[in-house]
Amino acid sequence: MGERIVIIGNAGGGKSILAKKLSQAKNLPLYHLDILQWNPGWIATPKAEFDRQHDNLIAQDVWIIDGFASWESIERRCAAADTIILVDHALWLHYWWAAKRQFMCLFRPRPDFVEGCPMLPMTGKLFKMIWQIHTQLKPKLIELIYSYQNTKWVYHVQSPRQLKQLIGEHCLR
Numbered sequence: 001m002g003e004r005i006v007i008i009g010n011a012g013g014g015k016s017i018l019a020k021k022l023s024q025a026k027n028l029p030l031y032h033l034d035i036l037q038w039n040p041g042w043i044a045t046p047k048a049e050f051d052r053q054h055d056n057l058i059a060q061d062v063w064i065i066d067g068f069a070s071w072e073s074i075e076r077r078c079a080a081a082d083t084i085i086l087v088d089h090a091l092w093l094h095y096w097w098a099a100k101r102q103f104m105c106l107f108r109p110r111p112d113f114v115e116g117c118p119m120l121p122m123t124g125k126l127f128k129m130i131w132q133i134h135t136q137l138k139p140k141l142i143e144l145i146y147s148y149q150n151t152k153w154v155y156h157v158q159s160p161r162q163l164k165q166l167i168g169e170h171c172l173r
Contacts, residue, residue: 003028005064006077008141009087010133011126012098014163016112018087019066021167026064031057032112033067040116066112068133075144083153084145087163091134098126 005022007015016032023030036053037045045053047070054073057063058080065077078084089097101110105119113119145154157163 003062003083004058004081005083005085006081007064007066007085007087008068008074008077008145009085009157010089010091010094010138011068011130012094012096012101013087013089013157014097014160015066015087018085018163018167019064020112023064028062028064029060030064030066033065033069033073034113037067037069038114038117040114042117042122071137071140074141078144078148081152083155084148085155085157085166086141086145087157088138088142089157089159089163091130093160094130094134095127098130099123102126 003026005028007019007022009015019030019032022028033054036050036057039045050069051073054069055076057065058077065081068074102119102123109115110119142156145156148154155166157166
C-alpha cells in the first residue's frame with residue numbers, strides 16, 4: 001500500500017496550503033474535492049458522479065485528498081487513508097482566514113478551485129457553512145478521526161503554530 005493522506009477541516013484553515021506543500025515534498029498526487037464537487041457557475045456535480053469519481057480516487061495507491069464534501073465521503077476517505085489530518089483552529093481564525101481569502105479573490109482567482117465559480121458572491125454561504133461545520137459536524141469529525149488513532153497516523157492541528165510545525169516536520173525532510 002502507498003501513502004494516502006486525508007486533510008480535512010473547516011474552511012479557511014490552511015488545508016489547501018498544507019496539501020500543496022505535502023504533495024510537493026512527498027511527490028504525491030493532490031486532489032481538491034472542491035474541483036470534483038463543483039462545475040462552472042456553482043453547479044453541483046450530481047451525487048452519483050461525485051461518488052464514482054471520489055471512489056476512484058480513494059481506490060488508488062497514493063494520494064492526498066483535500067476537502068470536506070459529504071459525511072459519507074468523509075467516512076469512506078478516512079477508512080481508506082493511512083494518515084488523517086484534521087485542521088481545527090479556533091472558529092474566529094477560520095472566519096478571519098476565509099475572509100482574507102475571499103478578499104484576495106477580488107484580485108486573482110483561486111488556483112485550487114473551479115474556473116467560473118466566483119468566490120465573492122458566495123461569502124455569505126461560506127460563513128454560514130463555517131458555522132454549521134463548527135457547531136454540527138466538528139464533534140462528529142473529532143470522534144471519527146480519533147476512532148482511528150490506534151490504526152492510522154492521526155494529527156489534530158489546533159493552532160497556526162501546530163500547522164506550521166506539521167508542515168515543517170513533513171515537508172523539510
